Amino acid sequence: MSMHRSHILICSGSNCSHRQSRAVRSRLRQAITETGLEREFKVIETGCFGLCQQGPIMVIYPEGVHYCRVQADDIDEIVQTHLQKGRVVTRLLFKSGTEQSVELPKTAFYQKQKRVVLRNVGLIDPENIEESLARDGYQGLAKVLDTLSPEAVIAEVTNSGLQGRGGAGFPAGRKWEFTRKAPGDQKYVVCNADEGEPGTSKDRLILEGDPHTIIEGMAIAGYAVGATKGFIYIRGEYQLSLQRFRQAVAQAKEYGLLGQDILGSGFHFDIEVRSGAGAYVCGEETALLNSLEGKRGEPRYKPPFPANFGLWGKPTLINNVETLANIGPILIHGADWYRSIGSPECPGTKVFTLSGNIANRGLIEVPMGITLREIVEDIGGGIPNGRHFKMAQTGGTSGGCLAVQHLDLPVDIPHLAEVGSSLGSGALLVVDDSHCMVDLARVFLKFFAHESCGQCTPCREGTTLLKRLVDKIASGSGTAADIKAMRRLSTTMQMTSLCGLGQTVPTPVLTMLAYFNDEFMEHLDGGACATGVCRAAVKGVV
Amino acid sequence: MREWVRQTVEQFGRDRHQLLEILGHLQRGRSYLEKETLLAVAEELDLPAAEVYGTATFYSLYSTVPRGKHIIRVCENAPCHIDGAAAVLAAVQAYLGLQVNETTEDGRFTLETTSCLGICSAAPALMIDDDVHGNLTPESAVGILKNLA
Amino acid sequence: MGQSMKSMQELEAIRERARKAMQVRQNQEGGPVISVAMGTCGIAKGARDVMMALVDEAAKRGLDSVVVTQSGCAGYCEHEPMIKVQLPHQDAVYYGSLDERKARDVVARHLVQGEIANDYVLQLPGGEPLA
Ligand SMILES: Cc1cc2nc3c(=O)[nH]c(=O)nc-3n(C[C@H](O)[C@H](O)[C@H](O)COP(=O)(O)O)c2cc1C
Ligand code: FES
Numbered sequence: 001m002s003m004h005r006s007h008i009l010i011c012s013g014s015n016c017s018h019r020q021s022r023a024v025r026s027r028l029r030q031a032i033t034e035t036g037l038e039r040e041f042k043v044i045e046t047g048c049f050g051l052c053q054q055g056p057i058m059v060i061y062p063e064g065v066h067y068c069r070v071q072a073d074d075i076d077e078i079v080q081t082h083l084q085k086g087r088v089v090t091r092l093l094f095k096s097g098t099e100q101s102v103e104l105p106k107t108a109f110y111q112k113q114k115r116v117v118l119r120n121v122g123l124i125d126p127e128n129i130e131e132s133l134a135r136d137g138y139q140g141l142a143k144v145l146d147t148l149s150p151e152a153v154i155a156e157v158t159n160s161g162l163q164g165r166g167g168a169g170f171p172a173g174r175k176w177e178f179t180r181k182a183p184g185d186q187k188y189v190v191c192n193a194d195e196g197e198p199g200t201s202k203d204r205l206i207l208e209g210d211p212h213t214i215i216e217g218m219a220i221a222g223y224a225v226g227a228t229k230g231f232i233y234i235r236g237e238y239q240l241s242l243q244r245f246r247q248a249v250a251q252a253k254e255y256g257l258l259g260q261d262i263l264g265s266g267f268h269f270d271i272e273v274r275s276g277a278g279a280y281v282c283g284e285e286t287a288l289l290n291s292l293e294g295k296r297g298e299p300r301y302k303p304p305f306p307a308n309f310g311l312w313g314k315p316t317l318i319n320n321v322e323t324l325a326n327i328g329p330i331l332i333h334g335a336d337w338y339r340s341i342g343s344p345e346c347p348g349t350k351v352f353t354l355s356g357n358i359a360n361r362g363l364i365e366v367p368m369g370i371t372l373r374e375i376v377e378d379i380g381g382g383i384p385n386g387r388h389f390k391m392a393q394t395g396g397t398s399g400g401c402l403a404v405q406h407l408d409l410p411v412d413i414p415h416l417a418e419v420g421s422s423l424g425s426g427a428l429l430v431v432d433d434s435h436c437m438v439d440l441a442r443v444f445l446k447f448f449a450h451e452s453c454g455q456c457t458p459c460r461e462g463t464t465l466l467k468r469l470v471d472k473i474a475s476g477s478g479t480a481a482d483i484k485a486m487r488r489l490s491t492t493m494q495m496t497s498l499c500g501l502g503q504t505v506p507t508p509v510l511t512m513l514a515y516f517n518d519e520f521m522e523h524l525d526g527g528a529c530a531t532g533v534c535r536a537a538v539k540g541v542v
Numbered sequence: 543m544r545e546w547v548r549q550t551v552e553q554f555g556r557d558r559h560q561l562l563e564i565l566g567h568l569q570r571g572r573s574y575l576e577k578e579t580l581l582a583v584a585e586e587l588d589l590p591a592a593e594v595y596g597t598a599t600f601y602s603l604y605s606t607v608p609r610g611k612h613i614i615r616v617c618e619n620a621p622c623h624i625d626g627a628a629a630v631l632a633a634v635q636a637y638l639g640l641q642v643n644e645t646t647e648d649g650r651f652t653l654e655t656t657s658c659l660g661i662c663s664a665a666p667a668l669m670i671d672d673d674v675h676g677n678l679t680p681e682s683a684v685g686i687l688k689n690l691a
Numbered sequence: 692m693g694q695s696m697k698s699m700q701e702l703e704a705i706r707e708r709a710r711k712a713m714q715v716r717q718n719q720e721g722g723p724v725i726s727v728a729m730g731t732c733g734i735a736k737g738a739r740d741v742m743m744a745l746v747d748e749a750a751k752r753g754l755d756s757v758v759v760t761q762s763g764c765a766g767y768c769e770h771e772p773m774i775k776v777q778l779p780h781q782d783a784v785y786y787g788s789l790d791e792r793k794a795r796d797v798v799a800r801h802l803v804q805g806e807i808a809n810d811y812v813l814q815l816p817g818g819e820p821l822a
Contacts, residue, residue, distance in 0.1 A: 007715045085730060134709035134713045139706075199621045237603075255696055256695035257696070263696060263702060278601050278602035278603035295561075356665075397620060
């Protein structure tokens with residue numbers, strides 16, 4: 001094997017693909033060949049570094065120098081100055097406010113993060129299984145197959161306190177136990193990679209940056225619950241994820257880490273990759289099962305739960321991508337280690353997608369229980385353009401809208417539930433004071449009205465009615481009775497909708513009415529929108 | 543056409559649960575699923591035509607009506623919205639002379655809106671066929687369209 | 692290339708091999724570092740060959756934790772190619788006027804045996820070693 005003196009990592013996630021990062025990569029390879037440096041430098045395409053706003057990002061090892069916003073035109077300078085002469089091109093270093101840094105991991109953006117799920121993302125070549133193996137990939141699986149009984153695996157996951165990261169936050173170990181105990185010879189493991197929650201892209205990042213950690217998580221789950229077959233349902237829009245995952249599955253099979261008699265243990269496990277076709281509701285677990293069966297992705301009534309009656313009526317374990325990415329580390333390092341991270345009620349880390357009016361937009365992984373302020377101000381770098389913080393919505397469009405008074409709230413499942421919000425999928429939308437909450441409510445409700453599958457009446461009619469009510473309020477002709485109607489409708493939907501979609505539509509609505517009530521009131525009875533946003537928007541649409 | 547459907551069905555397996563993969567494959571490289579295609583799939587899989595049709599229309603990535611050569615999907619969810627998605631959409635509409643869900647007369651472009659494309663950190667965003675573009679301004683969005691073949 | 696593994700031992704062997712190939716990317720704070728001066732003059736006098744010889748010799752001798760990096764021109768052009776060897780908790784040692792053979796010799800003597808290769812140590816005009 002040839003040894004290269006230096007490795008150059010460049011991100012190739014889809015966030016960067018769109019920013020001419022393809023051109024950057026090919027120019028780099030070309031320049032290295034032209035200058036005869038191929039023997040010294042190895043170019044590796046990795047997943048996303050998380051700081052997408054600064055992308056494409058390039059890291060040069062062993063020095064560990066990070067370059068940001070690299071364009072094809074910068075390559076010649078990097079090659080001549082850094083690669084040939086060992087001098088840093090300061091112009092391309094990371095800058096945020098007054099901070100400038102040679103190594104991204106030393107910036108405030110990274111310092112408060114804790115990388116468990118994203119441990120390999122941006123460090124390895126996701127298309128090369130050996131790089132995953134070098135970073136302890138499949139070590140959890142090997143340990144499990146070598147030394148643990150299925151019951152012991154479930155006990156470890158239960159003791160770790162890991163809760164589902166797909167939205168509902170159900171304790172993972174308990175779900176595994178239900179599935180193990182459900183009667184039936186044929187069982188399935190399904191990985192939910194439909195990621196449709198607006199403002200979320202963490203699953204894609206993991207799929208693109210470290211697909212083997214998901215394969216490992218699914219195989220361990222299969223061993224624990226007694227399944228030999230797994231499906232992963234990847235959102236149809238995520239072409240790169242689909243391609244990388246298929247390739248990863250093929251490599252795992254080639255290396256004998258999937259298939260028959262894995263590592264000589266007698267355990268068989270296979271994974272089939274399926275593509276979604278553009279329906280938000282298919283992220284809901286029972287809708288996803290219908291879709292996997294080739295049907296319309298309409299949710300089923302629960303109970304029975306998938307643990308008992310899942311894919312083709314067989315006991316099925318469904319977990320989110322991020323949930324499964326925690327499994328390998330938990331089994332390598334143990335439940336106690338996992339519990340030492342995060343808050344006592346809610347152990348571990350959470351990946352957040354920061355979007356909106358925030359300086360450092362991108363993906364971060366933090367210990368549960370970190371405050372909202374630390375995320376927004378320290379990691380996120382605060383609100384840009386001299387504006388002020390107004391609202392943060394956790395959990396995506398179906399999550400709650402929090403205000404200034406919540407900035408010191410610890411961010412974890414129980415604390416967010418206390419204020420009527422949810423952790424959801426880990427989207428975090430930050431909004432500054434130039435935006436109007438009524439206008440945002442219109443955007444949320446338009447989304448739900450479009451994505452409601454129409455199967456149950458409360459959700460189908462409720463979303464449309466709510467949308468009409470906020471449109472009316474935005475136009476200035478709303479009255480106090482309309483606000484009351486929104487509250488009543490929300491409560492009805494919470495109680496009577498068939499699935500989580502209809503049940504969570506009220507979360508943003510009710511938190512907005514609770515924490516931004518004055519702003520809604522201002523719009524009533526011909527009142528004006530203080531930010532001027534509604535006036536313009538309503539004119540444009542009607 | 544019949545033969546092509548049969549081959550596709552054979553490639554994926556004559557199973558109801560392969561229906562989405564089959565439909566996805568059949569639509570690849572063309573703008574929509576013709577009625578005849580759907581009927582042929584129903585026959586091959588031995589399913590009622592209404593089942594196949596009902597499934598195809600449930601998902602937004604499939605179309606049962608003709609669309610343009612390029613499908614442009616502008617994201618209109620909250621993260622993109624607060625970063626100026628409305629202005630991007632308006633610019634694209636003006637450039638193409640289209641409302642949402644319409645196709646240009648020459649059959650080159652169909653304009654749709656979409657929910658989150660998962661690149662909110664580079665909002666506002668749009669997707670053209672399989673390619674995602676982010677950090678748009680109204681001008682850069684139109685610039686991208688101008689460069690399309 | 693790929694091979695279907697059938698045992699835990701095989702997995703461990705592949706893991707070991709893969710780790711070596713990725714060593715460059717581990718943060719080896721506190722490990723030995725050799726930096727090669729890569730100014731125009733250094734490159735003209737063969738610094739690149741010296742560097743490749745260092746990398747190769749270190750790999751051959753299984754010195755996985757040694758980082759070979761490069762720095763800008765140090766301003767002692769007549770002594771190029773020159774390198775700096777920094778072992779943990781020791782003063783840096785500068786070697787000058789190297790070639791491939793001498794570079795390999797430095798690895799063998801300084802990094803493996805732990806003795807400074809005095810005959811190549813860079814001498815300043817006053818005859819003092821550079822430190
Ligand atoms: C409308 C709706 C959409 C959902 N979308 C997703 C999704 O995209 N990804 C996901 O993992 N879970 C999603 N969920 C949650 C799933 O139903 C389910 O709780 C989850 O996949 C379980 O995995 P976990 O326990 O590992 O979180 C959604 C739920 C609802 C009601
Ligand atoms: S909201 Fe537009 S890409 Fe996410």
